[in-house]
Amino acid sequence: AQSVTQLGSHVSVSEGALVLLRCNYSSSVPPYLFWYVQYPNQGLQLLLKYTSAATLVKGINGFEAEFKKSETSFHLTKPSAHMSDAAEYFCAVSDGEEKLTFGTGTRLTIIP
Amino acid sequence: KAGVTQTPRYLIKTRGQQVTLSCSPISGHRSVSWYQQTPGQGLQFLFEYFSETQRNKGNFPGRFSGRQFSNSRSEMNVSTLELGDSALYLCASSPTGGITYNEQFFGPGTRLTVL
Numbered sequence: 001a002q003s004v005t006q007l008g009s010h011v012s013v014s015e016g017a018l019v020l021l022r023c024n025y026s027s028s029v030p031p032y033l034f035w036y037v038q039y040p041n042q043g044l045q046l047l048l049k050y051t052s053a054a055t056l057v058k059g060i061n062g063f064e065a066e067f068k069k070s071e072t073s074f075h076l077t078k079p080s081a082h083m084s085d086a087a088e089y090f091c092a093v094s095d096g097e098e099k100l101t102f103g104t105g106t107r108l109t110i111i112p
Numbered sequence: 113k114a115g116v117t118q119t120p121r122y123l124i125k126t127r128g129q130q131v132t133l134s135c136s137p138i139s140g141h142r143s144v145s146w147y148q149q150t151p152g153q154g155l156q157f158l159f160e161y162f163s164e165t166q167r168n169k170g171n172f173p174g175r176f177s178g179r180q181f182s183n184s185r186s187e188m189n190v191s192t193l194e195l196g197d198s199a200l201y202l203c204a205s206s207p208t209g210g211i212t213y214n215e216q217f218f219g220p221g222t223r224l225t226v227l
Contacts, residue, residue: 034215043116043202043218090155098143098206098216099168102155 002027004091006103014111019063019078021106023091026072033074034092034100035065044090050074061085086110113138116205116219124225130191133222137184137205143167144186145216146178149200158201161186162208190224198226 007022025031032051036044048059055067061084065076074091091103117136125131137144145168146158157170161180178188184205190197200223204216 036218041220043220044204045218046215049215092155097168098145098160098162098208099157099170100145100147100155100216101157102147104154 002031002093002095002101004033004093004101004103006089006091006106008106009104010107010109012109012111013081015083016080019076019081019085019108021076021089021091021108023065023074023076023103024072025074025091025093027093027095032094032096033065033067034094035059035063035074035076036090036092036102038088038090038105040087047076047089081108081110083110083112113140116203116217118201118203118219118222120222121220122223122225124227125193126227127193127195129193130189131193131224132187132189133201133203133224135186135188135203135205135219137186137203138207138217141205141207141217142184143206143208144180144184145204145206146186146188147202147204148172149202149221150196150198155202158188193226195226197224199224 003026005024034049035047048057050067058064092100119134143162145160160168164180175191180186200221202221204218206216
């Protein structure tokens with residue numbers, strides 16, 4: 001069974017600092033990997049997705065993630081945090097079907 | 113294009129009752145998936161419908177059911193509600209029709225509170 005592990009349920013960074021949210025996956029087949037963001041009282045918005053076309057994936061709002069097969073990781077980064085980035089972030093995996101398995105989420109707090 | 117819409121947005125029910133939630137996918141999307149989000153269990157996949165057929169199913173009891181109509185709109189039903197069914201129920205649609213994975217677009221969710 002596929003799974004993803006997000007290290008750190010809460011991450012705090014200063015405004016302008018690097019954002020790094022960690023995600024490791026476990027999959028027996030080449031996975032499809034995703035990062036979603038959820039703002040309070042809203043649904044999930046796709047930030048970016050990995051579908052084997054390129055290992056470095058650029059998403060919306062300045063976020064990017066690198067797929068590292070040797071480390072089974074798909075960490076999310078942003079060079080400079082903005083106050084509007086405060087939200088909960090979810091890593092998810094799929095084997096190609098319309099069925100996502102989500103991590104437990106990381107709540108990102110931005111310190112002014 | 114309008115996004116995924118879910119109705120109602122908020123719902124309060126009592127134990128033992130049943131509830132029906134509705135989801136209208138993005139125009140042209142044929143796949144609709146449902147997820148349950150709770151603080152304790154996180155985001156969990158309930159089921160997915162494509163062309164009026166359930167194509168994937170998560171590990172939920174039979175009290176949770178769903179259906180999809182010919183216009184791709186979907187409903188999910190929870191019978192004999194329990195306190196633990198209190199959650200945010202998210203619907204997602206996808207333009208899938210072939211073997212290539214398509215991203216899922218989520219609605220704002222229906223927050224169900226069971227008293």
